[in-house]
Amino acid sequence: QSVLTQPPSASGTPGQSVIISCSGSRSNIGSNSVNWYQQVPGTAPKLLIYRNNQRPSGVPDRFSGSKSGTSASLAISGLQSEDESDYYCAAWDDSLSGGVFGGGTKLTV
C-alpha cells in the first residue's frame, strides 16, 4: 500500500493527451514539492518533473506537472509510442520523515 495514490494504468492513442493523478495528504504533497519519474521497464527511473512543474533539461515540453492542495498531476500531450512507461510520483513526508512514492501508473500508448 503506497502512501501516494496513483491509478494503476492509463492509456491513450498517439497524438492524444493523458493526465496521471497522484493523491496524498497534508504531510506529503500538502507540505512539499512533488516530483515525477519515468521508468522504462528494465531500466532505472529517470527524473521527469521536479518541484511540481519544473522540467530537467532534455525533457520535452509535452510533459508538464501541476499541484493543488494534496494532489498533483502529470500531463502528457501529443502522446508518442516512446512514452509507454511506468510513471511514479514522489514527495517528502513530514510525518513519516522520509521519502514516499506512488504505486506507479503504467501508461500504454
Added chain:
Amino acid sequence: QVQLQESGPGLVKPSQTLSLTCTVSGDSISRGGYYWTWIRQHPGKGLEWIGYVYPSGSTHYNPSLKSRLTISIDRSKNQFSLNLRSVTAADTAMYYCARDGGPTSGWYFDFWGQGTLVAVSS
C-alpha cells in the same frame, strides 16, 4: 555528467547481511548540498525509499527498515554503502542508489545508478 554505479553480491542467504556499495563519478560525494540515497524496487512493484547519508556522515532511514539498516559514506573512495542485516525473502529487490538535492531543492533524485538485483535465498 554525474554517474552512480551499484556493486555487491546478487545473492544473499536468509538471516545474513546484504551489503552494497555505490561508486560516484563526476561529482564529489564530499561536497555539501546533496543527500546520497538508496531506493529499492521489489519485483513487479513500486519504489521504496530506504534512506540517505549526508557528506557529514549523518543519516536518515525509512522507519520500517531502521532497526536493520546502516548507510555509511567513504569520502576517500567517493562511495557510499548500504548494509541491511537479518535479511529475508522480502528484501529481494532491485536496489538503486541516487543523488538527492535535499530539502532546499525539493527532495528530488536527479541521478540514479542502473540498479543491482539482490535475491535473498538459501
